[in-house]
Amino acid sequence: MKVEAKMLLALGTFFGIMCAVYWNWSLENAGGVMMFAGMLLCFLPGLYYYWWSRRMPTRPEDNPQATREEGAGVVGAFPGTSIWPFVLGMGAFTIVLSLVFGIWLLVPGLGLAAWAFLGGTSEGRRGGQH
Amino acid sequence: MTDVLHPVHVGDAAHDDHAEHHGPTGILKWLTSTDHKVIGLSYTVTAVVMLVIGGLFAEIIRGQLASANGTLVSFAQYNELFTMHGSVMIYLFAGPFAFGALANIIVPIQIGAPDMAFPRLNALSYWLYLTGSITMLSGFFTAGGAANFGWVGYAPLSNSLNAPGAGADLWIGGLLLTGFSAIFTGVNLTATIFYLRAPGMTMFRMPIFTWNLLVTAILILLAFPVLTAGLIMLYADRHFGTHIFTVAGGGVPVLWQHIFWFWGHPEVYILALPFFGMVTEIIAVFSRKPVFGYKGMIFATLSIAALSLGVWAHHMFTTGVVLLPFFSIMSLLIAVPTGIKMFNWIGTMWRGQIWFSTAMLMAVGFVFTFLVGGITGIYLASPPLDFFTHDTYFVVAHFHSVVMALVLAGMAGLYYWGPKITGYLLNETLGKIQFWFLFIGTQVFTFPMYILGLQGMPRRMAVYPNDPQWVHLNQIASLGAVLIGVSTLLFVVNLIYSWKKYPAGDNPWDAHTLEWFTTSPPPHHNFYRLPQIRSERPTWDHNHPEHRALHHGEHETTHA
Numbered sequence: 001m002k003v004e005a006k007m008l009l010a011l012g013t014f015f016g017i018m019c020a021v022y023w024n025w026s027l028e029n030a031g032g033v034m035m036f037a038g039m040l041l042c043f044l045p046g047l048y049y050y051w052w053s054r055r056m057p058t059r060p061e062d063n064p065q066a067t068r069e070e071g072a073g074v075v076g077a078f079p080g081t082s083i084w085p086f087v088l089g090m091g092a093f094t095i096v097l098s099l100v101f102g103i104w105l106l107v108p109g110l111g112l113a114a115w116a117f118l119g120g121t122s123e124g125r126r127g128g129q130h
Numbered sequence: 131m132t133d134v135l136h137p138v139h140v141g142d143a144a145h146d147d148h149a150e151h152h153g154p155t156g157i158l159k160w161l162t163s164t165d166h167k168v169i170g171l172s173y174t175v176t177a178v179v180m181l182v183i184g185g186l187f188a189e190i191i192r193g194q195l196a197s198a199n200g201t202l203v204s205f206a207q208y209n210e211l212f213t214m215h216g217s218v219m220i221y222l223f224a225g226p227f228a229f230g231a232l233a234n235i236i237v238p239i240q241i242g243a244p245d246m247a248f249p250r251l252n253a254l255s256y257w258l259y260l261t262g263s264i265t266m267l268s269g270f271f272t273a274g275g276a277a278n279f280g281w282v283g284y285a286p287l288s289n290s291l292n293a294p295g296a297g298a299d300l301w302i303g304g305l306l307l308t309g310f311s312a313i314f315t316g317v318n319l320t321a322t323i324f325y326l327r328a329p330g331m332t333m334f335r336m337p338i339f340t341w342n343l344l345v346t347a348i349l350i351l352l353a354f355p356v357l358t359a360g361l362i363m364l365y366a367d368r369h370f371g372t373h374i375f376t377v378a379g380g381g382v383p384v385l386w387q388h389i390f391w392f393w394g395h396p397e398v399y400i401l402a403l404p405f406f407g408m409v410t411e412i413i414a415v416f417s418r419k420p421v422f423g424y425k426g427m428i429f430a431t432l433s434i435a436a437l438s439l440g441v442w443a444h445h446m447f448t449t450g451v452v453l454l455p456f457f458s459i460m461s462l463l464i465a466v467p468t469g470i471k472m473f474n475w476i477g478t479m480w481r482g483q484i485w486f487s488t489a490m491l492m493a494v495g496f497v498f499t500f501l502v503g504g505i506t507g508i509y510l511a512s513p514p515l516d517f518f519t520h521d522t523y524f525v526v527a528h529f530h531s532v533v534m535a536l537v538l539a540g541m542a543g544l545y546y547w548g549p550k551i552t553g554y555l556l557n558e559t560l561g562k563i564q565f566w567f568l569f570i571g572t573q574v575f576t577f578p579m580y581i582l583g584l585q586g587m588p589r590r591m592a593v594y595p596n597d598p599q600w601v602h603l604n605q606i607a608s609l610g611a612v613l614i615g616v617s618t619l620l621f622v623v624n625l626i627y628s629w630k631k632y633p634a635g636d637n638p639w640d641a642h643t644l645e646w647f648t649t650s651p652p653p654h655h656n657f658y659r660l661p662q663i664r665s666e667r668p669t670w671d672h673n674h675p676e677h678r679a680l681h682h683g684e685h686e687t688t689h690a
Contacts, residue, residue: 011435030385038352038439060330061331062333063332064332066663067330070329072135074134074135076247081154083162085253088254089253089258090257096262096265096303099302100303
């Protein structure tokens with residue numbers, strides 16, 4: 001976890017320096033703001049990972065000498081199949097089409113999205129198909 | 131939801147469940163699968179279809195330009211064609227093919243993961259990509275035609291006065307959908323690489339392809355939200371009466387260029403870095419050597435990503451309102467890490483036992499073509515030269531050298547990883563013929579455009595002065611485009627000809643990384659067993675125990 005954190009913090013630091021140089025030199029605000037936000041976007045997860053990396057034991061994937069057995073156990077819960085991403089995708093499609101062809105398309109679009117949120121969430125709760 | 135166990139023991143009975151995964155088949159499988167390999171294959175097929183569509187647009191454009199006063203299409207149609215050619219190739223082919231298609235299939239297997247970290251989000255990414263593509267292309271079927279303001283959508287060309295009609299709105303809508311698709315893929319790749327690696331797969335043992343995809347994912351997260359925000363502002367200008375990009379209401383048109391290129395230049399590296407990764411893997415495997423300068427390669431990738439956020443306005447030198455020295459210096463600096471990569475590719479091949487398979491030929495073709503594109507990029511980073519060549523065919527030739535290099539790399543990736551995905555090899559002879567058509571076609575296509583650009587031919591024009599030399603050069607470029615078209619056709623022929631003909635086996639290339647340790651195609655959760663990971667070449671270490679893993683900088687002769 002330390003390498004991940006340091007990578008993000010290094011990128012954030014570089015963006016910070018670049019932002020300071022650019023903003024002071026050019027006095028142009030759009031780029032300055034966007035670079036500043038880029039720095040924050042690296043520091044936010046970077047600091048979180050750094051904070052955790054000092055509080056957790058070394059994971060098997062961070063230990064160069066780890067054996068296969070150290071990774072034994074459950075990796076995570078993965079869905080076998082799920083229809084809800086497709087339903088949500090169609091909902092998003094319909095919502096975007098409402099921007100072009102008429103606001104009434106928002107009704108079926110948001111309906112599909114809401115249906116997909118409910119379906120997907122309850123699938124995650126009760127455990128879906130294999 | 132099913133709990134997935136880590137594959138620990140060889141032939142463990144507990145894992146036979148995974149192999150016999152009884153999911154739906156046919157169209158229902160396509161609609162409901164959350165398996166990264168199925169989604170990745172959907173991405174691959176869709177992206178190749180987009181390549182063919184964008185390529186057809188290109189052939190029509192080159193047909194129009196084969197004579198000085200071409201009459202193949204009208205001016206209005208020409209505007210739509212060059213806009214949609216650029217949009218399809220950048221937004222719908224190159225990006226999704228880079229970080230959606232092969233990355234989706236290969237990255238989880240390369241780090242020993244059973245799937246992507248968020249499989250359902252991964253499926254949603256694909257549906258947003260597919261519907262976004264349909265949205266953007268459907269502009270052709272509206273009364274006003276498709277978007278016609280160039281793939282960069284500059285204000286004020288893209289406002290409601292200059293580009294009325296549904297085509298432009300469909301272009302914005304399609305980009306919103308594919309933008310979110312990219313952002314979700316970025317989140318997914320980052321989480322997968324941070325949290326789902328196999329024991330012993332430390333960050334500095336990950337294959338270069340995975341490393342490059344991690345950096346790409348971070349760049350996606352930095353860049354794409356900016357584009358999405360810009361598109362919403364553009365839509366508001368068009369329909370809600372805001373004046374963000376219009377001078378009349380106190381807005382600033384050049385702000386669109388700042389926002390667009392703040393996404394647009396990192397996007398260049400979002401496209402390129404995954405292909406750099408593919409080429410690195412392929413050159414190492416077919417040179418029978420480890421990657422030369424493994425850590426240097428990673429730091430070069432990170433440096434490119436870091437610098438890429440500070441170079442956007444080199445697309446805007448001629449606007450007269452940007453800080454020329456800053457952007458010139460930053461753009462020139464990117465040549466340093468890119469040069470490191472170039473030398474590392476050559477260093478990997480140096481004194482290797484090179485096997486010129488189709489994949490390797492394509493990869494070497496990439497190195498040459500990318501060098502041409504990269505060097506001309508250094509010219510354009512210099513403001514005096516850019517003032518002279520801006521919006522001429524020199525720029526067109528420069529970025530076509532770069533993206534055609536990426537097409538060569540993508541083809542290398544398909545020949546290299548295709549057998550892992552399908553279980554069958556492609557025909558090598560047809561592949562090599564395809565390579566020579568693609569490689570020679572690319573050079574024949576781009577070199578006349580460099581000359582035309584230096585002589586001042588502007589881009590995005592349907593007709594040009596009837597100068598014999600210009601006509602001649604344009605005809606050579608059109609011939610190159612035909613050769614490239616033939617090469618794409620040969621690829622389709624090869625796919626049909628080789629269909630289930632040459633079984634690949636688990637590891638046809640005697641390759642290095644974990645995806646070649648599992649079966650072809652891999653089982654439902656990728657692995658029945660894993661090797662002990664002790665270097666960045668775990669499969670090679672397992673298959674060649676006589677060449678034990680060496681630490682970085684250690685040589686075989688120093689340890690008897």
